[in-house]
Amino acid sequence: MSSVSLPANPNENLLRQHAAREKWVLLGLSAPALVLVLVVMVLPVGWLFYLSFIGSEGTFSMENYARMLESKSYGRIFVTTFKVSLLTTAICIAIGYPLAYFLSQLPSRAANICMLAVLLPFWTSLLVRTYAWLVLLQRKGLINNWGIEAGLWSEPLALVHNLTGTLIGMVHIMLPFLVLPLYSSMKAIDPDYLKAASNLGARPAQSFWQVFFPLSLPGLFAGSLIVFVLCLGFFVTPAVLGGGKVIMVSNQITNNIELFFNWGAASALGVVLLVVTLVILYVASKLLPLNNVLGGGH
């Protein structure tokens, strides 16, 4: 609404002021949400940050952080967390990429129907899905019964209450988070590029690896990032399917509070988890336009 080319208008300043004020009023519409997030998230997390620097004497101390560096068990927890998150992400990529590719090649009606296979688990409670895997994978569960009846193996396999069970559950829960952004980035690839490639003599595999695959990478990175970051904070699935053998950071935080009432140690772990998550998200946002994926772009 700039009126640079018009002669000086006495109302111009007034209009500009009015527009500026309206912008603030509109921004103010987000104030209630903002206040809520400040009070319920920022304030408590800030408090935890403070608690993490309070030692057992009740004074300022770095002992909660020092313990993490010294204690072997804490080291193991961080290694487990990263290992489980990396493995889950890698398996999700291996399974999710072909699925997303398949969906992206379908005509829209068939794609909508097949998409339900991705959306239904996405909408189903995480706890229910974890429970279903517990039932299927346990010693006398469906999979062991069938495997033994079919003569595939003779002793019940240890499929749950260990790393295997945790990974199966987490991959099942995280797969939609990879497939959905990957699918939308694949759908955005202009099919004319592939036509052009094959016109120029590329074999199907060539046009896939040299044209389609590179163009799908931003979606793949974004999806993998979401999966990895969400995995870092996982709690329910390792608790139920890990059977106490897979202790991730969130599980240890809970143990520190429920079993040992040690808020300092729990807070310090929480702060480390938060910082790692935020650093990964920050670095990633510099490398790729994340807000397009999360829907924040204007």
Place this chain on the structure above:
Amino acid sequence: MYWAGGTEPMNWLKRPASDTQITHGQRLWLYVLAAIIMFLLVVPTLLVIPMSFSASQYLEFPPREWSLRWYETYFGSIAWMDATWTSLKAGLLTTLLATPLGTMAAYGLYVSQHKWSRLVFIFLITPIMIPVILIAIGAFYVYVQIKMVNSLAGLVVAHTILALPLVLIVVSSAFRSYDMNQEMAARSLGASRLTAFMAITLPQIRFSVITAALLSFLTSFDEVIVALFVSGGDNSTLTRNMFNALRDQIDPTIAAISTIMIAISSGLLLVAQLLGKPRE
């Protein structure tokens, strides 16, 4: 692109499957693989349904004898019923709080195009990016100080900040594909901004708002970690009780509850899918 092939399957296998002259036959492995993955995504969860109708103490498939005893146990238990009501109440209140707040924020941030809009947006979606355990123990610690532990209000407020990001993301994307000039037109004809929004904009983005509301409900209804810390006593949620039951034993009552929860999620997904494509 040809999907529906000829009458003979052999013909279909030789047809080009995409713009790169690859045939369906050469791609058969992809179709088989995708079918297996989709099967593994959907079926393991659904196997809980027949198991919940089994008469046996032990979870078996297929059940040798059918019965409704686990549903009777569930509906007959005061503890489970109370927990269900708590979850339903928390879900409903979270929806009623998160949907308007999130829609308001999405509208304000989008329309104002303020230099801070992007920053505020990112800030408001952080609750789904940071580990939930932090929000859970943070809220727990603060609620202990102000004596709000085990209160429905405390649970709802914490669930609302988890649902806000979803509302914001869904509704913002609706605004981006909406022509704001329509609202301008209404205002130039004398409507106030509120009237213009209610009469012109809201009806056109209503499907996104409804989807956002359904997601808010499920966010609260299915949430475990925050509920584990800040709900309890008379206000224990269904998921909290389920989680605690899971750690101790495999009680077939959980299969019955899971079946009901699957039915609720599928129903809501169906509503969202049907509403999401109004003009087809």
